[in-house]
Amino acid sequence: MERQVDKKPTRDILRERNRMALITATLDCVAELGIAGTSVSAIIERAGLSRGMIHLHFDGKDKLLEEAAQQLNAQYYDTLDAALLAAGPSPEEQVEAIVRTDLSVDLLNERYANIWYAFRGEARKRDSIAVFSNTRDARLRNRIFQTFLAIARSAECPEPEQVARDAAHGTLALLEGMWADFLLHPHAFRREEATRIVLRFLAGLFPSHFTLSGAQPAER
């Protein structure tokens, strides 16, 4: 009886484990070999699974790449959401949490950056993958905009909407630029420096809300 209850799940768990192994192997390949080098042979060799499995579970290499992209995307958001939850409730804390998490080693690492830009290079060709690269947008962009709007209002800016939009846009662009920096010079990259620059940008926009952790603004 118990075996009956136990058996079915075992099969399904194994199945799911294989699915995940393929996705992980795919992301590893993309990270190390690029999209072009991510052949079915490379994937199955790394996963230690059989050729047919890719078509069994994903119906072809393209779909597997899509699902891998989606999974990476989900991971990115899970990490970010967790950080926001853990951070203090004030808008400043929330913004800083986003910046620090996005630049943290959990997200901004070689594997991640490599995959990110590899997919982005293909994004234009495959809409399904574009969705993934778009992600830093829709959801995050709105959240960060709302946060900045609160800040802009509390700062009594003349045009809070525009200021908040520019702040959100600029912050995300800066983060994006830092990722590109990291991709090209992973060893020269300094996380603290990147963080400091983003905070400088914010301190420039909202001097009374952000400071350079004790540092003064560039000009007095």
Next chain:
Amino acid sequence: MERQVDKKPTRDILRERNRMALITATLDCVAELGIAGTSVSAIIERAGLSRGMIHLHFDGKDKLLEEAAQQLNAQYYDTLDAALLAAGPSPEEQVEAIVRTDLSVDLLNERYANIWYAFRGEARKRDSIAVFSNTRDARLRNRIFQTFLAIARSAECPEPEQVARDAAHGTLALLEGMWADFLLHPHAFRREEATRIVLRFLAGLFPSHFTLSGAQPAER
């Protein structure tokens, strides 16, 4: 004799024309089809030239891609250099020229952005192409750093080197981020908005040197 004199230049000119046609066709293919879609067949079809020519002139597809990358890179710098030459001599004017040119339609357009990110996706795999994507770095980075150093000194900042480095780093990162923005949403993208945000960043760092074309800083 005369024919000899006549023919030789013609041949060389033709040769060079074919070389360029292949490079242009390659960039077109990368822009439209992505790196993966840029097969030898696609290139020669677009160029209207023969298959063997790629090996004749470039010794293989990979080398052709490299040269295409280099050419694009050169174009980028030529455009930027011309703009810097045309701009006023003050550090502020030089910086603004870089920002406005980098975001101008001459450089930031769909073809350019597509190619840029396509190559960057492959950059890690091929060092020769990485060189190209690196470009916004070495030369430009130093130049912009020197310019900001002049500004930081004239602004009497406490740590002018660090401030200048952060300003250079941040500006380039912001520009980079704007390109990514454009890549993903070419139609929603607003050039003036992007420019304004970069200037906001600069105005935040150097309030007395940069202003938002009459606009005030967000907070007073």
Next chain:
Amino acid sequence: MERQVDKKPTRDILRERNRMALITATLDCVAELGIAGTSVSAIIERAGLSRGMIHLHFDGKDKLLEEAAQQLNAQYYDTLDAALLAAGPSPEEQVEAIVRTDLSVDLLNERYANIWYAFRGEARKRDSIAVFSNTRDARLRNRIFQTFLAIARSAECPEPEQVARDAAHGTLALLEGMWADFLLHPHAFRREEATRIVLRFLAGLFPSHFTLSGAQPAER
């Protein structure tokens, strides 16, 4: 006990039902998708049964195809035998019954014709299937020959054996040809016309035994 008695038959009935379901699904697939399209996946999907069943019941796809061919063959003969039993006992009536039944919608329909020719295309490769396509021969051929022999003798032909053999051969060839006609132009096909032509052939051979249902021979 009772349960035992009850279950056993149920199992066997289920087993047989599954066997038949697989054969029917196979024939459906062959009719709609051709031999090439009749994959194990296609069959089990149509049958709504599990993959392993084919090997459980038939020991592989090839054997299943054979059994399907045999079953179709048996159906053909059952229909024909029933028609001969229902027809009048005279040789003329028997011959006409064969012709009309062979061209009737019960046998000559799209499903049947599609399967018939699909198997025949593979017949040469698999002897086991060839048996099926042969069928219009051995048994039927002899029966029809005997019938024509009776007619030829009653008609006092000079060489009754040869005439009967030719009549049998010709009739079967004509029927065969009509099937091919139907296969290629199922919508243009006219059953009555086909029947009339066969009867014309018979009327030509045995004017005093067959007439065109009131029609005259072509020439007088």
Next chain:
Amino acid sequence: MERQVDKKPTRDILRERNRMALITATLDCVAELGIAGTSVSAIIERAGLSRGMIHLHFDGKDKLLEEAAQQLNAQYYDTLDAALLAAGPSPEEQVEAIVRTDLSVDLLNERYANIWYAFRGEARKRDSIAVFSNTRDARLRNRIFQTFLAIARSAECPEPEQVARDAAHGTLALLEGMWADFLLHPHAFRREEATRIVLRFLAGLFPSHFTLSGAQPAER
């Protein structure tokens, strides 16, 4: 100079020779191995050519099969047309030429019959191949109909159109049936017997135009 003139053609001739070699190898494979056994590997092995050639010349296996079908079709008609040209001009001679040629070893041989039925089995699935199997129709059917119409009129039949149509239909169906016969029993098949039966059919329809080479009609 001469070499120049010679060279170009040489290349084209070689190219064409390879094309034809592939078609021939394909037909050979279909004849011996059936459609299912006609893999790209089988074809190139038989042709002694390289794998890529099939896609170079035909753009894929399917198209190659189509062209092979078309070529066989053309051969069939060329043979038939030649025979009709060589035959006497009278309608009887023309009809007899069709019958004798269709059943001659030039057309009705194992290779031909095998290929014919192999393609027909696939005909329903691929329209392009269906065209081929249709062929005994459109053109030939009309020609034979016109010939019979002349005969029917000269025989003063009551309804010459219908008689001619039935005669054409019946003759083609008989020939078709003889091919099926041959396919299934190539060794038992007797060409003369087949021819005699078709002529019996014609003699039955048009007693004054066709005779069994000195034989009498079955009945008097």
Next chain:
DNA sequence: GATGAATGAGTTTTCATTCAT
């Protein structure tokens, strides 16, 4: 007995590169 996930040999196709012309 029944299931369907897993396998891997074999299929078609792509494509950079070669080389005779």
Next chain:
DNA sequence: GATGAATGAAAACTCATTCAT
């Protein structure tokens, strides 16, 4: 120097069969 037919290694994909559950 230019051409494009030819090559074949490697790619993605299919599918009958196996076998643990």
